[in-house]
Amino acid sequence: MSRYAIQVRDLGKQYRIGTVVTRYPTLREALADRVQALFHRNHHTDETIWALRHVSFEVEHGKVLGVIGRNGAGKSTLLKILSRVTEPTEGEAEIRGRVGSLLEVGTGFHPELTGRENIYLNGAILGMKRAEIDRKFDEIVAFAEVEPFIDTPVKRYSSGMYLRLAFAVAAHLEPEILVVDEVLAVGDAEFQRKCLGKMGEVAREGRTVLFVSHNMSAILRLTEETLVLDKGRLVMRAPTPEAVDYYLSQGFSQTGERVWDPEEIPASAAPFRPIALRIRNAQGQVVDTVRSVEPSVIEIEYELSAPIAGLRVGFYLMSTRGEYVFTSFDTDDPERFERFSVRPAGRYISRCLLPANLLNEGRFVVGVNASTYRVRRYFQDEQALTFTVDATGAPGTQWPEPRLGAVRPRLEWQVEVA
Amino acid sequence: MALREQTAVTLIRPSRGWAALDLRDLWLYRELIYFLTWRDLKVRYKQTLLGAAWAVLQPFLTMVVFTIFFGNFAKVSSEGFPYPVFSYAALLPWGLFSKALNDASRSLVGNSHMITKIYFPRLILPLSSVLSGVVDFGIAFLFLLGMMAFYGLYPTWGILLLPLLLLLALVTALGVGLWLSALNVLYRDVGYALPFLTQLWMFISPIIYSINTVPEQWRLVYALNPMTGVVQGFRWALLGSQTEQLGLILAISSATAIVMLISGLFYFRRMERLFADRV
Numbered sequence: 001m002s003r004y005a006i007q008v009r010d011l012g013k014q015y016r017i018g019t020v021v022t023r024y025p026t027l028r029e030a031l032a033d034r035v036q037a038l039f040h041r042n043h044h045t046d047e048t049i050w051a052l053r054h055v056s057f058e059v060e061h062g063k064v065l066g067v068i069g070r071n072g073a074g075k076s077t078l079l080k081i082l083s084r085v086t087e088p089t090e091g092e093a094e095i096r097g098r099v100g101s102l103l104e105v106g107t108g109f110h111p112e113l114t115g116r117e118n119i120y121l122n123g124a125i126l127g128m129k130r131a132e133i134d135r136k137f138d139e140i141v142a143f144a145e146v147e148p149f150i151d152t153p154v155k156r157y158s159s160g161m162y163l164r165l166a167f168a169v170a171a172h173l174e175p176e177i178l179v180v181d182e183v184l185a186v187g188d189a190e191f192q193r194k195c196l197g198k199m200g201e202v203a204r205e206g207r208t209v210l211f212v213s214h215n216m217s218a219i220l221r222l223t224e225e226t227l228v229l230d231k232g233r234l235v236m237r238a239p240t241p242e243a244v245d246y247y248l249s250q251g252f253s254q255t256g257e258r259v260w261d262p263e264e265i266p267a268s269a270a271p272f273r274p275i276a277l278r279i280r281n282a283q284g285q286v287v288d289t290v291r292s293v294e295p296s297v298i299e300i301e302y303e304l305s306a307p308i309a310g311l312r313v314g315f316y317l318m319s320t321r322g323e324y325v326f327t328s329f330d331t332d333d334p335e336r337f338e339r340f341s342v343r344p345a346g347r348y349i350s351r352c353l354l355p356a357n358l359l360n361e362g363r364f365v366v367g368v369n370a371s372t373y374r375v376r377r378y379f380q381d382e383q384a385l386t387f388t389v390d391a392t393g394a395p396g397t398q399w400p401e402p403r404l405g406a407v408r409p410r411l412e413w414q415v416e417v418a
Numbered sequence: 419m420a421l422r423e424q425t426a427v428t429l430i431r432p433s434r435g436w437a438a439l440d441l442r443d444l445w446l447y448r449e450l451i452y453f454l455t456w457r458d459l460k461v462r463y464k465q466t467l468l469g470a471a472w473a474v475l476q477p478f479l480t481m482v483v484f485t486i487f488f489g490n491f492a493k494v495s496s497e498g499f500p501y502p503v504f505s506y507a508a509l510l511p512w513g514l515f516s517k518a519l520n521d522a523s524r525s526l527v528g529n530s531h532m533i534t535k536i537y538f539p540r541l542i543l544p545l546s547s548v549l550s551g552v553v554d555f556g557i558a559f560l561f562l563l564g565m566m567a568f569y570g571l572y573p574t575w576g577i578l579l580l581p582l583l584l585l586l587a588l589v590t591a592l593g594v595g596l597w598l599s600a601l602n603v604l605y606r607d608v609g610y611a612l613p614f615l616t617q618l619w620m621f622i623s624p625i626i627y628s629i630n631t632v633p634e635q636w637r638l639v640y641a642l643n644p645m646t647g648v649v650q651g652f653r654w655a656l657l658g659s660q661t662e663q664l665g666l667i668l669a670i671s672s673a674t675a676i677v678m679l680i681s682g683l684f685y686f687r688r689m690e691r692l693f694a695d696r697v
Contacts, residue, residue, distance in 0.1 A: 015695065027607040081430060084537035086694040092431035099428070103535045110457060112464045117457075124453040125536055153464075 100175030522595025593678030647671025
């Protein structure tokens with residue numbers, strides 16, 4: 001038997017621009033096109049786009065491989081081809097073993113059916129045999145923590161219960177090759193931790209896993225090796241920490257500024273429109289590297305085309321290992337929140353001062369979030385910008401060794417002779 | 419791991435032209451056919467007041483209206499049988515057929531969330547929607563037996579052939595449903611055309627009137643409509659109605675149905691590769 005579970009050779013998928021996004025074609029238009037084509041030869045040049053092209057790689061049996069890339073990089077297309085949802089336009093893939101794909105949790109769940117009924121239905125859709133579901137039924141229910149409601153229609157479930165049940169069914173699938181897309185991006189922190197635990201278990205059981213995620217810490221925890229996709233091309237395959245580091249810094253300008261193009265902003269963001277994110281040093285210059293011992297500024301420039309009530313604009317700071325360092329919003333201060341209870345339309349800059357002696361040396365990722373608590377998230381970009389902190393002169397730099405931890409505060413010490 | 423032993427190699431590559439039917443794959447997923455049919459049944463009458471009574475109510479009320487207007491006012495010939503039984507015996511397979519056809523034709527678009535997220539043989543969707551109508555048919559059929567007893571009519575030995583006639587109706591619905599469901603993915607016109615198509619089809623089938631109304635020289639052409647064979651077969655099997663050349667009519671109807679099914683299967687398989695991208 002070949003040592004590879006998945007072999008992909010020169011895989012490509014072409015979409016006609018418009019087929020995915022435009023409204024449905026009607027028969028009349030199709031007929032009109034045909035007639036037109038008869039009279040004007042070669043008149044019809046379809047604009048096409050390669051969602052994926054020239055992608056080749058292998059995955060050995062029992063390996064857990066991560067896949068990362070920005071939106072539209074071709075990650076989902078790759079998973080859809082490997083799980084046979086859609087066909088490639090060129091190239092081929094050879095897969096040895098039963099594939100279970102989890103492109104979404106709860107596919108086929110019917111709101112009118114009870115939890116019990118949905119477990120069977122969803123299990124069958126995912127390719128489980130009835131006997132297999134019977135055997136794992138109790139385990140699934142226990143994992144989802146929904147015992148008391150198992151005979152209640154799932155339309156009465158809270159969204160958390162619904163997700164737990166959906167993930168529980170999927171997690172008990174036992175294919176030789178598991179293809180997972182972003183399912184962990186849902187649910188509360190506690191449940192995400194549980195899901196990650198389950199994924200880790202799956203990986204240790206020696207199954208082959210292809211894991212796509214935006215969650216860098218999950219990728220780092222679960223995978224040893226990772227593919228980086230960009231604009232449909234495979235740009236890197238490397239040990240995960242290296243790949244994550246590359247991904248987080250690729251395509252970012254080295255100037256400490258991130259400007260959003262109109263096509264990068266989802267329509268759902270309106271009336272919020274992000275313009276730019278900048279990092280400035282103590283002298284007010286926009287820079288890629290700031291000094292740990294000096295204060296620096298993170299600023300978000302944006303425009304509101306209509307007033308927004310209760311808006312908060314802020315950022316997350318993350319290490320390149322995917323750990324959150326902290327989160328901060330411009331209306332964290334209750335007084336300021338009162339003052340901006342409704343933010344009128346207009347152009348704004350929200351500026352945050354990072355005090356001196358806060359961050360340790362290394363690279364940091366800034367993610368942006370604009371939302372109204374419990375009402376709506378207007379915009380989020382989890383990896384908007386990266387910058388470097390230089391620790392020269394920071395506490396303890398007389399010893400040229402890396403210090404653990406994301407922060408490097410200057411703390412008071414007293415040494416007494418007891 | 420036991421599964422390892424039977425590890426199958428799947429080759430994923432672009433397909434061109436006509437695809438094989440791959441019924442083996444369909445067999446592997448047979449339990450999904452069962453579960454989807456079961457889901458349709460479960461969901462259909464949840465949160466309804468009358469529940470399964472709807473299965474009887476629809477043909478029953480249609481029969482009442484037909485009896486008043488066509489049986490009493492227009493005096494349509496019913497081959498000497500009481501008009502209510504005459505029309506109900508036809509409405510029974512017709513109801514099954516039109517429901518199966520409609521559900522099958524909408525099955526792909528209606529389950530688009532499954533098609534874009536999970537692999538399974540797509541044939542399962544139209545297939546299970548056709549099957550889920552059979553239970554309704556069973557309920558409505560029991561009511562017919564009651565009606566026949568009321569009028570003092572007894573089924574003939576032909577009733578043993580009823581399952582075959584039922585199969586003919588299902589094959590026809592599936593055959594046309596395969597064409598329409600695949601077309602519906604590409605062109606939503608199908609959704610608009612369906613109610614209209616179903617209505618026209620009813621008028622060209624011997625539901626309201628008897629096949630004897632059709633001039634003799636046209637009957638074999640008339641039999642090209644598979645529902646002609648099904649409906650007339652039902653009347654023969656249940657009521658003992660006499661139709662000249664019924665065997666030939668059934669043969670012609672079956673031939674059309676089989677042509678529809680096979681062409682539908684191949685067309686469906688050919689278009690299948692576009693479903694996830696276009697639905």
